[in-house]
Amino acid sequence: MTMDMDDEKVYSTRRRDLPPITHVQKRGPRALPSLPRNIVHYHNPVLSSSSLFFDPDEMPVPKKRKKKKVKQEESTDLVEVPKGDGAIEMGGLASPRLSESRERLTPEPPENQPQRKKKKKKAEAVDQDGDHANLVLNSDLADQNSDEETTRKLKKKKKKSKPKVTETELNNDLDIEDDDIITGTQAPIPQHALFSAPQGQSQPVAKVFIERGRRFQPADRTQQRRTSTQMEPNFMDVQSTWTTRDVSMRVHRGFRVIGLFSHGFLAGFAVWNIIVLYVLAGDQMSTLPNLLQQYYTLAYPAQCLFYLLLTLSTVSAFDRVNLARVPTAIRSFLTLEPVALASFLYFSALVLSLSQQMTSDRINLHSSVNASLWVPGSERSVLYPWIIVHLVVTLLVGLAWVLVSTSPDVDYTEESLMAMKIEHPKVEEKGSVTA
Amino acid sequence: MLQTNNYSLVLLIQLSLLAFDLFVNSFSELLRAAPVIQLVLFIIQDIAILFNVIIILLMMFNTYVFQVGLLSLLLERFRALLILSAVYLTLSICLHCWLMNLRWMESNRFVWTDGLQVLFVFQRLAAVLYYYLYKRSTEYLGDPRLYEDCAWLRDAFARARL
Numbered sequence: 001m002t003m004d005m006d007d008e009k010v011y012s013t014r015r016r017d018l019p020p021i022t023h024v025q026k027r028g029p030r031a032l033p034s035l036p037r038n039i040v041h042y043h044n045p046v047l048s049s050s051s052l053f054f055d056p057d058e059m060p061v062p063k064k065r066k067k068k069k070v071k072q073e074e075s076t077d078l079v080e081v082p083k084g085d086g087a088i089e090m091g092g093l094a095s096p097r098l099s100e101s102r103e104r105l106t107p108e109p110p111e112n113q114p115q116r117k118k119k120k121k122k123a124e125a126v127d128q129d130g131d132h133a134n135l136v137l138n139s140d141l142a143d144q145n146s147d148e149e150t151t152r153k154l155k156k157k158k159k160k161s162k163p164k165v166t167e168t169e170l171n172n173d174l175d176i177e178d179d180d181i182i183t184g185t186q187a188p189i190p191q192h193a194l195f196s197a198p199q200g201q202s203q204p205v206a207k208v209f210i211e212r213g214r215r216f217q218p219a220d221r222t223q224q225r226r227t228s229t230q231m232e233p234n235f236m237d238v239q240s241t242w243t244t245r246d247v248s249m250r251v252h253r254g255f256r257v258i259g260l261f262s263h264g265f266l267a268g269f270a271v272w273n274i275i276v277l278y279v280l281a282g283d284q285m286s287t288l289p290n291l292l293q294q295y296y297t298l299a300y301p302a303q304c305l306f307y308l309l310l311t312l313s314t315v316s317a318f319d320r321v322n323l324a325r326v327p328t329a330i331r332s333f334l335t336l337e338p339v340a341l342a343s344f345l346y347f348s349a350l351v352l353s354l355s356q357q358m359t360s361d362r363i364n365l366h367s368s369v370n371a372s373l374w375v376p377g378s379e380r381s382v383l384y385p386w387i388i389v390h391l392v393v394t395l396l397v398g399l400a401w402v403l404v405s406t407s408p409d410v411d412y413t414e415e416s417l418m419a420m421k422i423e424h425p426k427v428e429e430k431g432s433v434t435a
Numbered sequence: 436m437l438q439t440n441n442y443s444l445v446l447l448i449q450l451s452l453l454a455f456d457l458f459v460n461s462f463s464e465l466l467r468a469a470p471v472i473q474l475v476l477f478i479i480q481d482i483a484i485l486f487n488v489i490i491i492l493l494m495m496f497n498t499y500v501f502q503v504g505l506l507s508l509l510l511e512r513f514r515a516l517l518i519l520s521a522v523y524l525t526l527s528i529c530l531h532c533w534l535m536n537l538r539w540m541e542s543n544r545f546v547w548t549d550g551l552q553v554l555f556v557f558q559r560l561a562a563v564l565y566y567y568l569y570k571r572s573t574e575y576l577g578d579p580r581l582y583e584d585c586a587w588l589r590d591a592f593a594r595a596r597l
Contacts, residue, residue, distance in 0.1 A: 244442040248577035251446060255570065300465060307559065308461040315567045324515060324571055350563060354556045358547040361464070365545050373545055413571065420578040423586045 245420045252414055259316025266309035267401035270394035273302055277387050288379040292366050300364035303357060310350045317343035322412035338403040339410050345400035349393045359386045437582045449490055449573050452483040453566060460562050470535065470542045477531040484527060488520045491572060498581040500588060508591050512575065516568040523565040526558040
């Protein structure tokens with residue numbers, strides 16, 4: 001048990017600290033497929049989870065590399081090997097010629113493995129390198145070493161003649177910044193120039209393989225570029241223009257429009273209602289039975305509509321005063337601000353209107369129920385206060401509407417909503433507070 | 436951080452429930468031809484009030500202010516709403532039970548007494564205050580300062596520690 005623990009510790013420290021190990025470097029090349037391969041990491045804020053793998057044929061031919069660097073980077077490049085299986089397969093699908101060359105070149109030691117700058121992954125690469133090396137250990141060592149010496153000489157000559165043409169084209173085509181490309185990555189050159197594929201200029205194809213849901217799917221490069229460029233501005237627009245505060249203010253302004261409509265409609269409806277009542281009641285309220293006969297169907301719907309409009313108007317008036325903030329509201333009432341008076345008038349009208357609910361229902365049930373509700377001669381005692389209350393409600397509502405109309409811009413709630421802005425603290429302060 | 440789309444959706448649900456509540460309060464007396472209709476409306480209204488309270492509580496729990504423990508800051512802002520919501524829900528349930536009890540056998544009859552009238556007035560007045568405070572609270576819960584660390588929150592924290 002303790003032995004295992006010790007082994008684990010040693011293993012973990014080796015992964016972090018040790019530079020590429022020499023014996024691994026020796027064994028490493030055998031495991032590496034000699035397939036020319038380039039991987040470009042394409043950093044896109046929108047498509048952050050996707051990476052683009054290109055057909056190896058279309059990638060630029062590697063430049064001149066020093067032997068020492070190549071040896072150092074062999075181990076790091078092996079980081080890509082397990083994941084790169086998919087990429088190799090896709091590359092093979094894209095070009096059958098490549099798969100043939102891979103079969104031919106697999107046992108050969110790839111000396112010019114791509115160089116990696118990510119030092120963090122070096123330790124992992126060492127382990128994976130070791131695994132792959134074990135798999136291929138059954139092949140002979142001596143032949144490999146001799147092959148290495150011969151191929152290095154050939155490779156030096158070849159490197160000088162490689163053109164650098166397609167790299168810039170590819171960069172322009174994909175809109176990749178220089179920082180996004182790991183320039184240290186170099187595709188290996190086939191070791192036996194005599195048996196390898198011709199090293200002509202590769203032309204970029206229109207397909208890009210994008211990782212989606214653990215599978216690489218081909219997509220048109222032009223479409224990819226178009227979608228990425230289209231999505232970014234839209235995303236930024238949405239982010240920059242709409243916040244929750246804006247939504248709140250929009251809702252508030254929308255309700256203020258409803259409130260404005262409600263104020264006016266309520267005042268007009270109240271005036272119409274009281275005029276109808278007085279007309280039906282006749283001179284000196286002499287025809288109250290006529291009022292009952294004509295108005296009983298309208299009494300309860302009018303009462304319900306009054307409640308609806310009074311509720312909307314009262315809430316709107318409270319919004320303008322910002323009643324929930326007590327000091328501001330009290331100051332507004334004491335200074336007799338129009339909106340404060342209007343809200344008080346609306347609330348009073350609401351109470352008065354609600355107090356007549358019983359009478360309205362009595363009028364509503366005038367013809368449908370027993371006669372005990374309306375004893376002959378009792379109309380005046382019931383209807384007179386009811387009409388007076390309606391008159392008062394109409395006056396209150398009309399006056400409130402006038403007061404609101406005189407100051408249509410006053411809205412303290414909106415002002416407080418507009419104050420809901422974030423003032424970002426300085427970095428130093430933030431650090432101290434979070435600590 | 437509260438997403439704008441999520442906030443809009445929640446706001447829409449809340450305002451829809453409020454609108455339904457207002458509709459029932461306004462026109463339930465007209466829809467009493469069949470007592471079952473009024474019963475269903477009342478049940479839905481009470482559930483809507485309850486849902487609205489739950490939603491606003493969840494929104495409060497989602498704030499950064501709540502998660503760092505500054506509960507007093509939230510209560511200072513929304514105490515009136517929470518109290519009034521409880522009062523309004525209680526008054527509504529009482530009024531609905533009373534009305535349905537009186538009208539279940541015969542819906543189209545005169546049932547008003549002074550007590551019922553008083554309860555009716557208080558329930559309707561509480562409804563108006565509830566609408567105002569609820570609407571205001573939902574709008575204030577869109578305050579971005581409630582969802583991240585900022586100078587305003589630190590000032591409030593400093594005041595709370597004093």
